Amino acid sequence: MRIVLGAAVLAVAAVTACGTQPAPDKNVASLSTTDSTSAATTTTTTAPTEGRPQLRLDMTEDESNKVWQPYYRCYEQHGVALSRMGPNGELQVPSKPDPAKEKEAAQACKGKLPLQPPELDTKGPKYRDNFHKWVQCMNDRGLKIVEVPDTSVDPDGIGWTYGEGNTIGGEQGAKIERECKLAAFK
Numbered sequence: 001m002r003i004v005l006g007a008a009v010l011a012v013a014a015v016t017a018c019g020t021q022p023a024p025d026k027n028v029a030s031l032s033t034t035d036s037t038s039a040a041t042t043t044t045t046t047a048p049t050e051g052r053p054q055l056r057l058d059m060t061e062d063e064s065n066k067v068w069q070p071y072y073r074c075y076e077q078h079g080v081a082l083s084r085m086g087p088n089g090e091l092q093v094p095s096k097p098d099p100a101k102e103k104e105a106a107q108a109c110k111g112k113l114p115l116q117p118p119e120l121d122t123k124g125p126k127y128r129d130n131f132h133k134w135v136q137c138m139n140d141r142g143l144k145i146v147e148v149p150d151t152s153v154d155p156d157g158i159g160w161t162y163g164e165g166n167t168i169g170g171e172q173g174a175k176i177e178r179e180c181k182l183a184a185f186k
Helices: 002-019 061-077 099-112 127-140 170-185
Strands: 145-149 158-162
Touching: 061 099, 127 145, 127 158, 127 170
Parallel strands: none
Antiparallel strands: 145 158
C-alpha cells in the first residue's frame, strides 16, 4: 500500500512540476528577450537500460536469482501471480493469467528487468561466431545440440535445441551448457 501511495504522490508531483510554469517572483530581476519564443526548455531522457541491474556471464545460478528477485517481487506487487516450484519440485503455474495486469506490471517493473550479459548481445560483432563455438563445444562434450532459427527478437536470430537421441540432461547437461557458454563468449 505504501508503494502504491508513494507512486501516486510521485506521479502527481511529476505532472504538477511538468504541467505548469510558476509565476515569476516579483522580487527577482529578469531580462526581457527580443525573441518571440519563450525560454528554451531542456529535456533529459534516460536510456531504457539506465539503472537496470546487469547480469554477468560468470554469475552462479544463486547470484543470478538474487538479481532477478526485485523484478519478480515488483510483478507480484502489481498483482501478477508467478509460477512457483511445488513441494515435490513440480512447476505450479497460475490458473488464470491476467494480460492487463501483466502489461501494467511489465511497464511498471521495466526498470528492474535485469540486462543480459553484454557478451550475449545479439547485435555484437562476435556474437554469431561465439554462438557457433558454444554449440560446437556442447556437441563436442556429448550433448546433441542443433542450431535453429530464432526470430522472436531478431529476423536473423539463431538459437539451439536438443537434437534427437540426447541422453545428457539435468545437472550434468546444465554444467556442460554453462561451461561451454563461458568458454565461447569470454
